[in-house]
Amino acid sequence: MSRRSLTLLKNLARNANGSGIQTRSVTYMPRPGDGAPRAVTLIPGDGIGPLVTNAVEQVMEAMHAPIFFEKYDVHGEMSRMPPEVMESIRKNKVCLKGGLKTPVGGGVSSLNVQLRKELDLFASLVNCFNLPGLPTRHENVDIVVIRENTEGEYAGLEHEVVPGVVESLKVITKFCSERIAKYAFEYAYLNNRKKVTAVHKANIMKLADGLFLESCREVAKKYPSITYNEIIVDNCCMQLVAKPEQFDVMVTPNLYGNLVANTAAGIAGGTGVMPGGNVGADHAVFEQGASAGNVGKDKIVLENKANPVALLLSSAMMLRHLQFPSFADRLETAVKKVIAEGKCRTKDLGGTSTTQQVVDAVIAKLD
Amino acid sequence: MARRSASILSRLLANPSSPLTAPSRSITYMPRPGDGAPRTVTLIPGDGIGPLVTGAVEQVMEAMHAPVHFERYEVRGNMRKVPEEVIESVKRNKVCLKGGLATPVGGGVSSLNMQLRKELDIFASLVNCINVPGLVTRHENVDIVVIRENTEGEYSGLEHEVVPGVVESLKVITKFCSERIARYAFEYAYLNNRKKVTAVHKANIMKLADGLFLESCREVAKNYSGITYNEIIVDNCCMQLVAKPEQFDVMVTPNLYGNLIANTAAGIAGGTGVMPGGNVGAEHAIFEQGASAGNVGNDKIVEQKKANPVALLLSSAMMLRHLRFPTFADRLETAVKQVIQEGKCRTKDLGGDCTTQEVVDAVIAALE
Numbered sequence: 167m168s169r170r171s172l173t174l175l176k177n178l179a180r181n182a183n184g185s186g187i188q189t190r191s192v193t194y195m196p197r198p199g200d201g202a203p204r205a206v207t208l209i210p211g212d213g214i215g216p217l218v219t220n221a222v223e224q225v226m227e228a229m230h231a232p233i234f235f236e237k238y239d240v241h242g243e244m245s246r247m248p249p250e251v252m253e254s255i256r257k258n259k260v261c262l263k264g265g266l267k268t269p270v271g272g273g274v275s276s277l278n279v280q281l282r283k284e285l286d287l288f289a290s291l292v293n294c295f296n297l298p299g300l301p302t303r304h305e306n307v308d309i310v311v312i313r314e315n316t317e318g319e320y321a322g323l324e325h326e327v328v329p330g331v332v333e334s335l336k337v338i339t340k341f342c343s344e345r346i347a348k349y350a351f352e353y354a355y356l357n358n359r360k361k362v363t364a365v366h367k368a369n370i371m372k373l374a375d376g377l378f379l380e381s382c383r384e385v386a387k388k389y390p391s392i393t394y395n396e397i398i399v400d401n402c403c404m405q406l407v408a409k410p411e412q413f414d415v416m417v418t419p420n421l422y423g424n425l426v427a428n429t430a431a432g433i434a435g436g437t438g439v440m441p442g443g444n445v446g447a448d449h450a451v452f453e454q455g456a457s458a459g460n461v462g463k464d465k466i467v468l469e470n471k472a473n474p475v476a477l478l479l480s481s482a483m484m485l486r487h488l489q490f491p492s493f494a495d496r497l498e499t500a501v502k503k504v505i506a507e508g509k510c511r512t513k514d515l516g517g518t519s520t521t522q523q524v525v526d527a528v529i530a531k532l533d
Numbered sequence: 534m535a536r537r538s539a540s541i542l543s544r545l546l547a548n549p550s551s552p553l554t555a556p557s558r559s560i561t562y563m564p565r566p567g568d569g570a571p572r573t574v575t576l577i578p579g580d581g582i583g584p585l586v587t588g589a590v591e592q593v594m595e596a597m598h599a600p601v602h603f604e605r606y607e608v609r610g611n612m613r614k615v616p617e618e619v620i621e622s623v624k625r626n627k628v629c630l631k632g633g634l635a636t637p638v639g640g641g642v643s644s645l646n647m648q649l650r651k652e653l654d655i656f657a658s659l660v661n662c663i664n665v666p667g668l669v670t671r672h673e674n675v676d677i678v679v680i681r682e683n684t685e686g687e688y689s690g691l692e693h694e695v696v697p698g699v700v701e702s703l704k705v706i707t708k709f710c711s712e713r714i715a716r717y718a719f720e721y722a723y724l725n726n727r728k729k730v731t732a733v734h735k736a737n738i739m740k741l742a743d744g745l746f747l748e749s750c751r752e753v754a755k756n757y758s759g760i761t762y763n764e765i766i767v768d769n770c771c772m773q774l775v776a777k778p779e780q781f782d783v784m785v786t787p788n789l790y791g792n793l794i795a796n797t798a799a800g801i802a803g804g805t806g807v808m809p810g811g812n813v814g815a816e817h818a819i820f821e822q823g824a825s826a827g828n829v830g831n832d833k834i835v836e837q838k839k840a841n842p843v844a845l846l847l848s849s850a851m852m853l854r855h856l857r858f859p860t861f862a863d864r865l866e867t868a869v870k871q872v873i874q875e876g877k878c879r880t881k882d883l884g885g886d887c888t889t890q891e892v893v894d895a896v897i898a899a900l901e
Contacts, residue, residue: 194725195659195811195818195851198713201720230759232723293561345566352569355600357562357860358901391598443563450563483561491859492725498561533726 194491201232204488207254207261208235212242213464214472215264218454221474221525222262222481228529231485231493235262240277242267247277252284255449262484263453264477279322282315285449288342289349290315290423292442292455294430299506300439300515306411307434312353313423314346315444320420338374338419343381349445350382350417351389361393361414362386365402365422378419403429410434431456438473438514439505441480443487452484453477466513470520473512475501478528500531562859569600572856575622575629576603580610582840583632586822589842589893590630590849596897599853599861603630608645610635615645620652623817630852631821632845647690650683655814656710657717658683658791660823662798662808667874668883674779675802680721681791682714683812688788706742706787711749717813718750718785719757729761729782730754733770733790746787767794774798799824806841806882807873809848811855820852821845834881838888841880843869846896868899 208223210216226233236258238251255261268276281287295308323335347364354362364382368375379396386394397405399422405412406429418426431440442455454476466472478501485494504510510527511517519527576591578584594601604626606619623629636644649655658681664670691703715732722730732750736743747764754762765773767790773780774797786794799808810823822844834840846869853862872878878895879885887895 194854195813196721196724197813197818197855198657198717198720198815201724230723289566291563349566352566353564355598356564356569356858358864441561445563445565447566450565479561483563486562486859487565489857490724491854496726 200489203232203234204260205258206233206235206484206488207251207258208237209240209251209261209263209266210237211240211264212267213265214467215266217467217470217472217521218474218477219262219264221521222477224525225478225497225528225532226481229493229496229532232490233485233488240266242277243269244277247280247284255281255285255451259449260484260488261449261451262477262481263451265454265457276322279320281451282444285446285451286316287444287446287449287451288314288316289346289446290427290442290444291353292427292431292440294427294434294440294455296434297439297502297505299502299508300435302433302435304407304410304433307430309410309413309430309434310353310357310359310415311423311427311430312346312350312415312417313427314342314419316420317342318420336371336374338377340377340381343378343419344385347382347385347417350415351385351392354392354415355389359392359415361395363402363413363416364394364396365399365416365418365426366396367399367422369398375419382417399426402426406430407433427456436473436514437476438512439475439479441476441483443480443483445487450484450487452480452487454480470522471513472521473514474521474524475505496532497528500528500533503531504528568857571600571602572628573626574601574603574852574856575619575626576605577608577619577629577631577634578605579608579632580635581633581835583634585632585835585838585840585889586842586845587630587632589889590845592893593846593865593896593900594849597861597864597900600858601853601856608634610645611637612645615648615652620649623649623653623819627817628852628856629817629819630845630849631819633822633825644690647688649819650812653814653817653819654684655812655817655819656682656684657714657814658795658810658812659721660795660799660808660810662795662802662823664802665807665870665873667870667876668803668807670801670803672775672778672801675798677778677781677798677802678721678725678727678783679791679795679798680714680718680783680785681795682710682787684788685710686788704739704742706745708745708749711746711787712753715750715753715785718783719753719760722760722783723757727760727783729763731770731781731784732762732764733767733784733786733794734764735767735790737766743787750785770794771797775801778802795824804841804882805844806880807843807847809844809851811848811851818852818855820848820855822848838890839881840889841882842889842892843873864900865896868896868901871899872896 208219210219223235236254240251266277290313292311296302317337317339319336321335321337324332326332350362364379366375366379368379410433416426431437437456440455443450443452482494482497504527510519510524512519512524576587578587604622608615608619634645660679662675662677664675685705685707687704689703689705692700694700718730732747734743734747736747778801784794799805805824808823811818811820850862850865872895878887878892880887880892
């Protein structure tokens with residue numbers, strides 16, 4: 167009997183892949199023609215951008231994914247996005263972006279923001295969760311930060327009233343607040359999430375953030391099964407680092423969302439591993455979830471040690487968005503296995519591998 | 534040492550939420566704005582066990598608060614043709630869930646199932662025959678997807694009496710239909726990471742008809758160099774299915790062979806009460822029990838309400854995935870598989886004693 171139970175145990179352990187990563191087979195009946203290849207606009211960008219987008223290209227190639235990339239060279243110091251890039255995104259509807267470095271000061275507006283405004287990508291989504299095998303100071307983190315992407319403090323409307331006095335306008339509209347609240351609750355509903363938290367500073371900015379909160383409360387009434395609460399942004403930052411497990415889905419205006427997303431990404435493992443995307447009614451742009459506003463230090467670029475995991479997981483989200491769920495599953499499983507094994511990690515996760523070594527490990531793990 | 538491994542085993546298996554027994558995986562899925570809007574689905578309960586099992590699906594959808602609402606239509610197998618408003622409703626909603634329509638044997642009434650498929654040009658029927666964990670069968674490692682051409686072949690319905698006492702029945706095979714079913718089968722294998730497609734035929738006897746089918750499959754196979762393609766004669770195939778089912782992966786077949794193979798494969802993997810399936814065309818999709826062995830259950834099952842709702846529940850999970858609600862589909866499938874694995878609540882065809890309603894309640898309780 168000991169032999170039987172031992173064999174049974176071995177079988178069970180083998181089925182669980184030894185590292186706790188489940189490979190799930192889904193019964194999925196595609197429509198005829200669903201396998202036709204899709205074109206995706208690819209913008210490598212600056213800094214670590216080309217490194218990590220190249221990683222994605224290699225992995226897609228290895229999987230024979232029905233995707234082909236239209237590559238465009240854009241750099242952060244251009245004054246505006248080239249029209250052919252915008253046209254390409256409008257045609258393909260989906261774009262994968264490395265990172266565009268926005269110069270500090272000066273008169274050049276951010277190309278990232280310009281892209282989002284022109285395509286009306288009003289929701290930015292970052293999923294910050296603990297990856298199995300990656301130890302962090304915080305456990306049980308699984309937070310989705312949904313951030314309004316087009317207005318708020320990033321309206322870009324600044325002027326110098328008199329020399330030495332500058333006014334920057336923060337614009338909050340009912341229209342945009344409503345649609346981001348609607349998207350956040352819809353996301354929670356579709357993904358079986360139990361709680362939505364609105365992050366605000368309405369005790370100080372009573373009218374602006376007050377309008378945001380009113381819109382969230384109205385939408386919350388339509389979803390009685392989802393808990394809704396509100397938290398002031400300073401308390402939120404403190405709670406995030408003290409007890410992150412209390413947060414589930416968070417909906418925020420533009421600036422707070424940027425900060426909260428980067429904080430949450432940091433506690434869950436770092437900006438090198440969190441997937442994210444930007445979505446509007448017609449288009450979607452996928453990029454690293456929270457890139458802390460930069461494109462990596464020069465040293466990382468020189469030594470080719472950028473972490474491709476975030477963009478690989480974002481491209482898995484992109485594959486799911488393009489209705490290729492099996493490819494998305496395979497990619498995510500391979501990436502999570504590589505992280506769980508821990509042999510191949512870049513510097514930000516405590517290892518010493520280069521980007522290329524991580525990519526090779528992921529390709530080896532694809533089944 | 535026997536005691537230690539036995540106690541570890543019993544602890545692992547007793548814990549329903551251990552990662553080895555009930556994997557519920559969270560995926561990062563970014564919906565488009567508006568994806569949560571409810572969708573309408575045409576519902577045809579049908580005859581026999583049909584109303585029982587569709588009632589089960591309705592209850593579970595309600596419990597999950599799924600963004601689906603059903604437009605119900607009464608259709609019976611002995612009607613002469615499918616009512617106009619039903620066809621219109623399916624054309625409008627694009628998705629239909631069907632219980633089962635009993636086709637009378639003989640007589641002049643053509644099958645309403647066939648009529649529905651032909652009118653909406655739903656040319657591919659798909660059955661996924663897979664061992665469900667926890668359900669013990671004589672065959673292990675079964676994971677076969679049977680893709681069957683749905684509109685022509687032996688089921689063309691073209692029969693005539695040449696002279697009294699002599700009847701001819703036409704089997705029609707066209708290049709157009711064979712090519713599109715082959716293309717669908719290879720596309721399915723590609724999208725779902727399947728390694729092998731097997732064409733089932735009887736071209737040694739029906740050289741031209743099944744020969745044309747095989748030619749179309751071979752042509753399409755050339756476009757998919759990463760997928761192995763082979764052919765097998767249908768009688769050998771039936772024997773291999775019951776001897777070594779693990780050699781088959783995706784099978785593409787004309788109409789009649791597909792019907793038989795699908796039911797055989799469903800039988801070896803656990804029975805027609807648990808296999809999900811669906812029919813799809815370029816624009817419409819109908820979901821029903823994968824392989825219903827051509828009947829809608831005997832009267833005793835209907836009276837005692839012991840029909841197995843698992844197959845239609847898994848098919849409705851496929852439907853949720855088709856409607857782009859993957860999280861709801863995952864929850865439903867996980868709950869159903871957990872109920873089967875626990876083994877406490879099974880209907881008669883799986884060796885248990887429960888009624889349909891008890892299984893439904895167990896599934897609803899297992900939903901998270």
